[in-house]
Each structure stands twice: as structure tokens, then as C-alpha cells.
Amino acid sequence: MTTPSTIGGLRQKLSFTNISAIYILIAVLVVFSLWIPNRFLQIGVWRSLLDAESLTSLVALSALIPLVCGALNLAIGTQVGFAAILSAVFLANAKLPIAIQFPLVIIIGAAIGLIIGLLITRVRIDPIIATLGMSSVLLAGMSWVSNSHQILFATDQPDFTKIATTPIFGITIPVFILIAVALVTWFVMERTPVGRRMYAAGYNPESARLAGVNVARLQIGSLVAGGAIAGLAGLLLTSRLNAGDPTVGPSFLLPALTAVFLGSTQFKGGRFNVWGTIISLYVLAVGIKGLQLAGMPSWVNDLFYGLALLFAVGLSRWERSGKRLGAVRRVTTFRSKSKGD
Amino acid sequence: MSTLLRIDSVVKTFPGLTALDKVSLSVDSGEILAVIGHNGSGKSTLVKILAGVYLKDAGQVTLSSSAEHGEEVTEMHFIHQDLALIPELTALENLYLAKGTLAPNDVAAERARARELIGRFGNVFNVDIPVKRLSPGQRAIVAIARALDGWEHPRNVIVLDEPTESLHKSEVDALFQAVRQLAADGAGVIFISHRLDEVLELADRVAVLRDGVKVADEPTASLDHGRLVELITGSSETERAVAERTVSAGAPMLAVTGLRGGGIEHLDLTLRAGEIVGIAGVLGSGREALPTLLFGATPSLADAFELVGRPYDHRFPEESIRRGMAYVPADRVRLGSVREFTARENMTLPELRSLRTRTGSINAAQEREEASRLIDEFQVRPPRREQRFGAFSGGNQQKIMFAKWLRNKPSVLLLEEPTQGVDIGAKAAIYEAVEAAAAAGAAVLVCSSDAKELLRLCQRVIVLRDGVQAEELSGESLTEHHLVLSGYGLKDMEGTA
Structure with missing residues (x-):
């Protein structure tokens, strides 16, 4: 590599279109630091933000992995919720020790991913429909298991709650878990043959198949991995809340998907990727936190994520639709010309 | 009027x-x-x-x-x-x-x-x-x-x-x-x-x-x-587009009897190392179906199917590639490539095993080096390894596809309309690449609707009609005139002997 292209490459890497999230993060930080310095610039605020969003980030990763292979998972929120309820039920009702409960929930999470994967690849149900249907089934399962009530386990397993709340060097364990999961996911997706094939399968399944990629197996595998991570997130959620709460899980869906789509506009020029996803999620969270601290009502949360999702997907479609316009124009000319009206 | x-x-x-x-x-x-x-x-x-x-x-x-x-x-x-x-x-x-x-x-x-x-x-x-x-x-x-x-x-x-x-x-x-x-x-x-x-x-x-x-x-x-x-x-009937080639065909690389499925009713086919065999026929004759059947992308039945001397009965693309088959489809965009991938990523996709390091990751330096070499060898223009596939012109997309499949030195190379929609320069480069692959010992099958192309490349051409072999042309009888007549199912009125 020659020097000019390195400088050019660096400029491109630092350009707004490539890392807009980081520029937005800086802008958000500056605005809120000036606006509400007393409330915004508190170490406690940042610690709780880091901790709270680590779970959402895990959920986002569990949605990201199958999405790379072309399977949009709308059940991810209820998968987390179901795992969270099971975590509590296993402790409170079944009286299982943590050493059994913990892996069991992760295995069940993976099994749910397997079922979704089989529905998509073997029964050939469209991923959106398959996961929407599964989502409803899991929702019913949650209500059935929990009777639509919180499940408390503190009297049976007081230690379980420590998993998500014990700080190490001031940072809670879920953050370390997130970093570990993100590193592994990043390595597999961007550094290994399996990851390369996953992207190929997501972009063009037919052509990937002809290049020897087993698309179905990758989709199943990615949904199993995503399901296991969702199970892990559910465990940590219950541990943090000190109870199994049937209402919390489903609300993860929107922030997670928003982060995944927004993340695809970062770093990799339109490719879904791990670091883009996590950074986007924290940028959104910082913005929302700032607005809440500034006294905005709680519905800004939904508004913010909704708008960001539309913005992110719109942004990624922008370039392609620009090219399509030319073709559309030509076809319309032909119509009016040949039909003579 | x-x-x-x-x-x-x-x-x-x-x-x-x-x-x-x-x-x-x-x-x-x-x-x-x-x-x-x-x-x-x-x-x-x-x-x-x-x-x-x-x-x-x-x-x-x-x-x-x-x-x-x-x-x-x-x-x-x-x-x-x-x-x-x-x-x-x-x-x-x-x-x-x-x-x-x-x-x-x-x-x-x-x-x-x-x-x-x-x-x-x-x-x-x-x-x-x-x-x-x-x-x-x-x-x-x-x-x-x-x-x-x-x-x-x-x-x-x-x-x-x-x-x-x-x-x-x-x-x-x-x-x-x-x-x-x-x-x-x-x-x-x-x-x-x-x-x-x-x-x-x-x-x-x-x-x-x-x-x-x-x-x-x-x-x-x-x-x-x-x-x-x-x-x-534009030629009279006896004209032969290219001088007779002397090819010593080697061992059978692909031997199929009683192949059926897709648009093929019944076909026996043997491809030998070093030879380039053409498949002609009008649309619906089975010509378009044949390569996907051989490659295992569409299910097929056969009485016997041998690939490089070994029986091959449960056919699917992944296994076909592993056993040394390569298939370059006609539809570059839909079937042949991942548009969002770079030239490099497209070229290495079918075979990443050899690039693996001990930790299981792709050896990035080796991959880049290999991609650069292929881009050089196949004269891809512009020679940008990291450019998105979709941003290349049709002819260069085709060159990248050939680079992708010839990289593994296949023993059986299946080509479908190899120069459809490419300019003359790219055409020449592609023909060279095909001939080089055959010279290196690959058995090549060219399915094409372009009679001139078949004459340019092939030693013998099998004409399909209604899913069966109608005729096999080689040597003296392999002329454009004869090929066109045979494909259309017409009697040769001029009567070559």
C-alpha cells in the first residue's frame, strides 16, 4: 500500500457516512453537557447506562447473527422474556440449583432458535411470519408459566441476583459478558470462513448455494446461536430485576432491531456488523438518557427508537433507490410512447 | 398498403x-x-x-x-x-x-x-x-x-x-x-x-x-x-470457423448414463480430461437444464454417475465443488455472484478452506495476495480487488466469475453462455482462460446458444432436442450451418455426406 491511498483510506474511514454514529455521539455529549451539566455529567449515570444497555446489546447481537444470514427475527424480544421467566420459575418453583438452571435456560433458548430455524428452512415459512408466529406462542408460554405475575426467587436463591449486579472495578458482570460475546461474534462473522458464508447466504442465497454454501444449515445455526444468547440475556435480566417479569422481555425488540439496522450503516458500508450495532445502541441510549434527564416524558423512548429505525433503514435504501430512478423513468417513457396515451 | x-x-x-x-x-x-x-x-x-x-x-x-x-x-x-x-x-x-x-x-x-x-x-x-x-x-x-x-x-x-x-x-x-x-x-x-x-x-x-x-x-x-x-x-455450409484442433483426450472425468430430470429426458455423456465439449440446442431442448443437473443444483436421476472415477450419487453443490466440479451460470447477477461482496470476497467464496489459519480465521494477507494474482491473471479492469462486484462492467464481472471458479483448478468445468453480454475484449480473455483450463487437464462443458462460440471452443458438440441427444457433431460435420440446422430440428437439405 502506498502512502496516498492510506491517507485516502483513513479519510474514508473517518468520513461522516462511515462513522456517523460516533460524530452524533460527540454532538449529543456536547449538547447535554452544556444543557444539563449537573445531571448529565454524573459517573452514576454513565455506570447505569453502561450496565442497562449491556443487556439490550446482547439482545441486539442475538438478532444480528441470524439477520446476517437473511433471517429477520421478530421473536427475539419474547425469546428473551421467555428465558427470563423460565430462569425465575426454575429457581422458585422447580428449586433447581443455579448450576443446572443456568445452562438449562441457555439450552432451551438454543432449542427455540432451532425450532424457528427448522420452520424457516424445512417448512419454508418466511422468516418474518415464522418468527411472528413463534413470538405469539412464546408470549402465551410466558403467561402460562408465570400466571402473568412476577415470580420472586429471592427466598430460594438469594445468590442468583448477584450475577448481574456484582461490580468488578466498578463495572457490572453483564458488561464483561457482552464484551466476550461481542468479541466471539465479531471473530466468527468477520474473520472466519463461516462468517463469510453467512454474509453470502444473507445477500444472495441462491448464488451462495451454487458456490457451495449450505444456506439452510447456516440459518439454523445462526438462529440457534442467537437463541442461546437470548437465553443468556434472559438469565441476566431476571438476575438484575431480582424477579421473573413477564412484561420486560418483549420491549427489547425495537431497540435491538433499531441498533442492528443503524449499525449496518456504520463502519462496513451497509453490512450488518457487531461494533456498529453496539455503538449505535449506546448512541441512541445516551441520547434518550439525556432527554429523560432534561425532563422529557417517558414516551420519547419509543419515539426516538421508532424514528431512528426508520432513519436507519431509509439511509441504507437511499443509494440504491437513487440508481433505480433512472430505470423507472425510462420505463414510464416507453409506456406513454408505445401506448400513445 | x-x-x-x-x-x-x-x-x-x-x-x-x-x-x-x-x-x-x-x-x-x-x-x-x-x-x-x-x-x-x-x-x-x-x-x-x-x-x-x-x-x-x-x-x-x-x-x-x-x-x-x-x-x-x-x-x-x-x-x-x-x-x-x-x-x-x-x-x-x-x-x-x-x-x-x-x-x-x-x-x-x-x-x-x-x-x-x-x-x-x-x-x-x-x-x-x-x-x-x-x-x-x-x-x-x-x-x-x-x-x-x-x-x-x-x-x-x-x-x-x-x-x-x-x-x-x-x-x-x-x-x-x-x-x-x-x-x-x-x-x-x-x-x-x-x-x-x-x-x-x-x-x-x-x-x-x-x-x-x-x-x-x-x-x-x-x-x-x-x-x-x-x-x-454469414458463412456457406462447408466453412469451418477454426482449424482442426489436435487434442488427445485423457481419462474420463465425468461419465453419466441415463441422466434425467429438469428438461432432460435421457442423456449419456462422457467428458474426458483436456477436451472441450459443446452443448447446443434451442431454448427448451434441455440445454439450459443440463449444467445444473450435473452440478447437483437441481435434483436428477441417473443410471450411473461417475465423477473423476468415483461414483457420485447424492449430488449437491457443496459436494460437487469438493469433488472438483465448477459451474459458471449464465445469470451472473442472480446466480453467479454476491453483488454486495468485493471482487476478492466473490473469488474466494467457493473455497475458503485452504485460506484458514490455525485459529480458524481467514488468512487475510494470503487471501488478498491470491485475489490480486487472479485479478492480474484474468485481466480484470479496473484491477480493484476491494471494489464491489456490482460496480464492475458485465465483461469484468464475467472475468471475476471465471477467476472464482478456475482458482480451484477444477477437474470438470461447466459453463453456461460463457460470453453472454460481454464485449469482444472480455470474450477473448474468457476463451483463453477456458482453453488454458482444458490444457491443464480439466474436462470442459460449454452450453451455449451461440453457434460461433461452440465452433470456436469445442472439439465436439452435442445437439439436444426435446431433452435427448439429437446428434453429435465433430470434425468435418461440425460446421455452423450444420449446427444451426440440427438445433432447429431441420433436415440438412444441402446434404453433407
Whole structure:
């Protein structure tokens, strides 16, 4: 590599279109630091933000992995919720020790991913429909298991709650878990043959198949991995809340998907990727936190994520639709010309 | 008779290729004009210019509205090969798809009108069942009826673009009856086809395109099969495009007996190391189905299937690649590539195993180095390893696809329309690459609709017709003339011995 292209490459890497999230993060930080310095610039605020969003980030990763292979998972929120309820039920009702409960929930999470994967690849149900249907089934399962009530386990397993709340060097364990999961996911997706094939399968399944990629197996595998991570997130959620709460899980869906789509506009020029996803999620969270601290009502949360999702997907479609316009124009000319009206 | 459509000196160029070079045509009211020519002769470009899909570079296309018909405006209607019907809707719904807005349909009136339109072409059939349950011939009539509906007068131009591809003989007869009826009523018909016997049967006049130039425009009465083939190919029958090649074919790389599935009824095939074998045949002959069957991308049955000396019964792409097969499909965009991937990522996708490091990751330096070497070797322009595949031109996309598949030194190389839509420079590079692969010991199968290409590359050519082998041509008998005649299922009238 020659020097000019390195400088050019660096400029491109630092350009707004490539890392807009980081520029937005800086802008958000500056605005809120000036606006509400007393409330915004508190170490406690940042610690709780880091901790709270680590779970959402895990959920986002569990949605990201199958999405790379072309399977949009709308059940991810209820998968987390179901795992969270099971975590509590296993402790409170079944009286299982943590050493059994913990892996069991992760295995069940993976099994749910397997079922979704089989529905998509073997029964050939469209991923959106398959996961929407599964989502409803899991929702019913949650209500059935929990009777639509919180499940408390503190009297049976007081230690379980420590998993998500014990700080190490001031940072809670879920953050370390997130970093570990993100590193592994990043390595597999961007550094290994399996990851390369996953992207190929997501972009063009037919052509990937002809290049020897087993698309179905990758989709199943990615949904199993995503399901296991969702199970892990559910465990940590219950541990943090000190109870199994049937209402919390489903609300993860929107922030997670928003982060995944927004993340695809970062770093990799339109490719879904791990670091883009996590950074986007924290940028959104910082913005929302700032607005809440500034006294905005709680519905800004939904508004913010909704708008960001539309913005992110719109942004990624922008370039392609620009090219399509030319073709559309030509076809319309032909119509009016040949039909003579 | 008045002229309805006049095409004057139309020119269309693509980068590195003149698709149409000052082509002039006209069609009169009541006339059926056939436009014929090889793949790449420019006939599809011409249709696309008429339809407004392409813009012409120079020349005039005029639809006349002559004084003798008053203020009448001539319209142009297209019936494309796929008919553009929606299979799940009924004939009636298809007919009135684009008509009306929110006002409820007057179904009774529509039905009566539909029956009247269809009745012009023979027996009226049920217009209330989904189009997919009609016969192909009936579907063609629905498409024509739709084009006809709303004509204020019969003197319009109708362009039929290879409409008989999917039709049986009896249905072709019904369609021709309908077309003759249209012409008799005063329409001007342009009939695009590559079936010579149909052209001779139907058309009043035949225009022949070759390499973008109109080489003949004559009344059908003065033409016969032999003359048409001569005009299409531009060569007389005994001419052999390339001098005889001396090839010592090696061991059988692929040996199949009783292959069936897809469009193939029954086929025995042996490919030997070092030889380049052609597959010819018109659309629907099984030519397009063969490579995907051999590659295992579509399920097939066989009495015996041996690949590099080993039986290979459970066939699927992943395993085929592992065993040394490579398949370069005709459809670069949909089947051959990942547009969002870079050239490098596309080239290494089928075989990443050899790039793995001990930790299981892809050795990035080695991958880059290998991609650069391939880009060099296959003369990809611009030589940008990290450019998105979709941003390359057609010819260079094709070169990348060849680089991708030849990288693993396949023992069996299956090619489908290897130079479709590429410019002359890329064509030469691709031919070189194919020949180099064969010289290195690969058995190559070239499925192509381009007779010149088969002559250029192959030692022998198997002609398929209706899913079975019709003929095998090699040596003296492998001429363009013979190839074209055989593909169309015509007797060779000139009689090569």
C-alpha cells in the first residue's frame, strides 16, 4: 500500500457516512453537557447506562447473527422474556440449583432458535411470519408459566441476583459478558470462513448455494446461536430485576432491531456488523438518557427508537433507490410512447 | 398498403460493441414481417428500442398516421415471450387488470367483451379460471386479446417477441391463425423468432440481422431454409470457423448414463480430461437444464454417475465443488455472484478452506495476495480487488466469475453462455482462460446458444432436442450451418455426406 491511498483510506474511514454514529455521539455529549451539566455529567449515570444497555446489546447481537444470514427475527424480544421467566420459575418453583438452571435456560433458548430455524428452512415459512408466529406462542408460554405475575426467587436463591449486579472495578458482570460475546461474534462473522458464508447466504442465497454454501444449515445455526444468547440475556435480566417479569422481555425488540439496522450503516458500508450495532445502541441510549434527564416524558423512548429505525433503514435504501430512478423513468417513457396515451 | 411503422438507420452502441448499425425496417398494414438472427445479432436490442427500454443513439422510429385513415393514431403493442400475465388471476381479470379505477367492474360486460375478443381466434374457452390452468396456447391468446382490447381501429403495430417458445405444434397453429387474422384486419405484425420453419410458414417478408447489421430483407417466397441459415451465419455450409484442433483426450472425468430430470429426458455423456465439449440446442431442448443437473443444483436421476472415477450419487453443490466440479451460470447477477461482496470476497467464496489459519480465521494477507494474482491473471479492469462486484462492467464481472471458479483448478468445468453480454475484449480473455483450463487437464462443458462460440471452443458438440441427444457433431460435420440446422430440428437439405 502506498502512502496516498492510506491517507485516502483513513479519510474514508473517518468520513461522516462511515462513522456517523460516533460524530452524533460527540454532538449529543456536547449538547447535554452544556444543557444539563449537573445531571448529565454524573459517573452514576454513565455506570447505569453502561450496565442497562449491556443487556439490550446482547439482545441486539442475538438478532444480528441470524439477520446476517437473511433471517429477520421478530421473536427475539419474547425469546428473551421467555428465558427470563423460565430462569425465575426454575429457581422458585422447580428449586433447581443455579448450576443446572443456568445452562438449562441457555439450552432451551438454543432449542427455540432451532425450532424457528427448522420452520424457516424445512417448512419454508418466511422468516418474518415464522418468527411472528413463534413470538405469539412464546408470549402465551410466558403467561402460562408465570400466571402473568412476577415470580420472586429471592427466598430460594438469594445468590442468583448477584450475577448481574456484582461490580468488578466498578463495572457490572453483564458488561464483561457482552464484551466476550461481542468479541466471539465479531471473530466468527468477520474473520472466519463461516462468517463469510453467512454474509453470502444473507445477500444472495441462491448464488451462495451454487458456490457451495449450505444456506439452510447456516440459518439454523445462526438462529440457534442467537437463541442461546437470548437465553443468556434472559438469565441476566431476571438476575438484575431480582424477579421473573413477564412484561420486560418483549420491549427489547425495537431497540435491538433499531441498533442492528443503524449499525449496518456504520463502519462496513451497509453490512450488518457487531461494533456498529453496539455503538449505535449506546448512541441512541445516551441520547434518550439525556432527554429523560432534561425532563422529557417517558414516551420519547419509543419515539426516538421508532424514528431512528426508520432513519436507519431509509439511509441504507437511499443509494440504491437513487440508481433505480433512472430505470423507472425510462420505463414510464416507453409506456406513454408505445401506448400513445 | 400504407406503412405503419418505419425504422430509419437506428444505431445503438454499448461499450465495446455496436449492437445495431444503421438498421432500417418498415412494416405495412396487413403485413407480417419476421425479424431473425442469432443471439447477439441485435434483434432483442431492436425490440428493446421499440419498447423504449433502451434509448437509441441515432436514427428515427416513426409510427405513421397516414391521411387515408384520417386522424387515426397508430399504436404499438408488445407481446413478450413471458406474456406478462399473472398466473393466479383469471383470464378475465388479466384482461382488465390495467383498466378502470375505483368504479366497480361491470363483470358481465367485461365477460362478454372478453369472449368476443377471444372468439376472434377460434373457440372461446373459460375466462373465469386462473390463467395458469389454461394451455400455453390459450395463454398466448389471452395476451393478444389484452393487447387488442381498446383498439380504436385495426391498423396498429403488434410486436410478437418469440411467442412460440413454450407452445406445442397445435398451439402454434392456433396462434398463427390468430396472427394472420390480425394482419388480415389491417394490423402490421413484427414477428421475432429463431425458429426458421415457423418464420417461413408465417411471414410475408423476412429481415435478417447479423452482428447488428441488416443483411437481408426479402419476401419469404424467395427464401428457403438453406438460404436463411446462410444469411444468419454469414458463412456457406462447408466453412469451418477454426482449424482442426489436435487434442488427445485423457481419462474420463465425468461419465453419466441415463441422466434425467429438469428438461432432460435421457442423456449419456462422457467428458474426458483436456477436451472441450459443446452443448447446443434451442431454448427448451434441455440445454439450459443440463449444467445444473450435473452440478447437483437441481435434483436428477441417473443410471450411473461417475465423477473423476468415483461414483457420485447424492449430488449437491457443496459436494460437487469438493469433488472438483465448477459451474459458471449464465445469470451472473442472480446466480453467479454476491453483488454486495468485493471482487476478492466473490473469488474466494467457493473455497475458503485452504485460506484458514490455525485459529480458524481467514488468512487475510494470503487471501488478498491470491485475489490480486487472479485479478492480474484474468485481466480484470479496473484491477480493484476491494471494489464491489456490482460496480464492475458485465465483461469484468464475467472475468471475476471465471477467476472464482478456475482458482480451484477444477477437474470438470461447466459453463453456461460463457460470453453472454460481454464485449469482444472480455470474450477473448474468457476463451483463453477456458482453453488454458482444458490444457491443464480439466474436462470442459460449454452450453451455449451461440453457434460461433461452440465452433470456436469445442472439439465436439452435442445437439439436444426435446431433452435427448439429437446428434453429435465433430470434425468435418461440425460446421455452423450444420449446427444451426440440427438445433432447429431441420433436415440438412444441402446434404453433407
